[in-house]
Amino acid sequence: MGWSLTLGRVRGTVIRVHVTLLVFLAWYAWRGWQVAGPRGAVDQFAFLALLFLSVLLHEFGHIGAARHYGIPTPDVLLTPIGGLARIARMPERPREELVIALAGPLVTLVIALVLGAGIALGIGGGTFLPVSFDDVSLWTALAWTNVVLLVFNLIPAFPMDGGRVLRALLAGRLGMVRGTRIAVRVGQALAVGLAIVGLQGNVMLVLIAAFVFLGAEAEYAAVRTGRIGAPARLTDTDVRVIPLEATVREALALHDREPRRTHAVVDGEGRFHGLLTEGDLLRALAAGRADSGVVQWLAPPARTGVIVAGTDPDDAVRSLFASGRDALAVVDGQGRFLGLLTRDRVTDVLMAASLRPADPHE
Numbered sequence: 001m002g003w004s005l006t007l008g009r010v011r012g013t014v015i016r017v018h019v020t021l022l023v024f025l026a027w028y029a030w031r032g033w034q035v036a037g038p039r040g041a042v043d044q045f046a047f048l049a050l051l052f053l054s055v056l057l058h059e060f061g062h063i064g065a066a067r068h069y070g071i072p073t074p075d076v077l078l079t080p081i082g083g084l085a086r087i088a089r090m091p092e093r094p095r096e097e098l099v100i101a102l103a104g105p106l107v108t109l110v111i112a113l114v115l116g117a118g119i120a121l122g123i124g125g126g127t128f129l130p131v132s133f134d135d136v137s138l139w140t141a142l143a144w145t146n147v148v149l150l151v152f153n154l155i156p157a158f159p160m161d162g163g164r165v166l167r168a169l170l171a172g173r174l175g176m177v178r179g180t181r182i183a184v185r186v187g188q189a190l191a192v193g194l195a196i197v198g199l200q201g202n203v204m205l206v207l208i209a210a211f212v213f214l215g216a217e218a219e220y221a222a223v224r225t226g227r228i229g230a231p232a233r234l235t236d237t238d239v240r241v242i243p244l245e246a247t248v249r250e251a252l253a254l255h256d257r258e259p260r261r262t263h264a265v266v267d268g269e270g271r272f273h274g275l276l277t278e279g280d281l282l283r284a285l286a287a288g289r290a291d292s293g294v295v296q297w298l299a300p301p302a303r304t305g306v307i308v309a310g311t312d313p314d315d316a317v318r319s320l321f322a323s324g325r326d327a328l329a330v331v332d333g334q335g336r337f338l339g340l341l342t343r344d345r346v347t348d349v350l351m352a353a354s355l356r357p358a359d360p361h362e
């Protein structure tokens with residue numbers, strides 16, 4: 001990325017700093033010098049440097065959660081308006097997005113609590129609620145700034161973390177595209193409200209509103225054009241999987257609870273090992289092998305083929321029909337199971353599309 005310097009690398013993630021942030025730091029220190037000499041410059045510089053360290057830790061909250069789901073983060077960029085961790089792909093499941101979105105604010109909350117506890121114990125010599133700005137100690141200022149960051153991040157509007165939380169909650173019920181559409185509209189309504197308040201004389205608020213409005217629109221475009229693992233809409237992610245070490249008997253018990261023609265067999269790491277159909281289970285029963293492992297009866301990915309997240313939806317549907325099977329597994333780049341692409345689901349979506357007049361929003 002242009003105009004940025006590399007600070008270092010933590011577990012595969014390159015930390016970059018945009019030059020405007022360095023200019024910002026220098027300007028702040030210079031302002032401090034004008035007010036209070038060298039001491040003022042050091043204070044101002046220390047405050048901002050620690051603030052951006054807090055922001056970086058927040059981003060590493062997101063990065064750590066994404067890594068937990070097998071999503072790497074090639075780099076994180078620090079800018080004067082915040083951190084930007086660029087994860088390699090969007091999480092496919094709403095629950096994963098929820099956890100990743102909440103992990104950053106959770107880190108910010110912990111930082112604020114630790115600083116608050118330090119102040120309460122008298123470390124650094126500040127008070128919680130300074131009477132005037134002259135009383136503000138470095139740690140008090142840092143604690144309150146982290147509280148503001150926390151609240152700001154949880155505003156339910158894209159591109160803030162709160163917008164992702166809202167989308168993840170909606171997408172669990174309504175699917176990715178509809179969930180995103182609603183989350184985007186909520187965010188934009190908030191942005192318009194913010195702009196109206198800002199127009200009473202707060203330029204900063206108007207700028208933030210514009211930033212929120214445009215960020216929301218970009219997010220919706222990303223989902224609509226399928227950058228979020230293309231077959232997302234066609235993929236059934238609400239699937240109970242059969243553990244790799246299960247016996248045929250245990251698999252049948254699961255099948256009774258959630259009857260479907262094809263089940264996915266997944267190991268403890270979430271990796272996909274094969275498809276198991278109702279027919280496979282009946283075959284094992286007929287052979288009197290109810291206590292054998294499902295691993296002997298499943299069809300491995302080498303035989304059935306898989307769909308890697310991000311495949312063009314048309315290609316994904318074509319492979320499904322070419323396979324002659326009634327479902328194919330959708331996996332991520334590491335072979336982790338994300339969901340099933342089933343004929344039933346594809347037919348439903350195609351039927352719905354043909355019965356409905358062209359939707360101007362999709």
Ligand SMILES: [Zn+2]
Nearest residue numbers: 104105153161
């Ligand atoms: Zn965040």
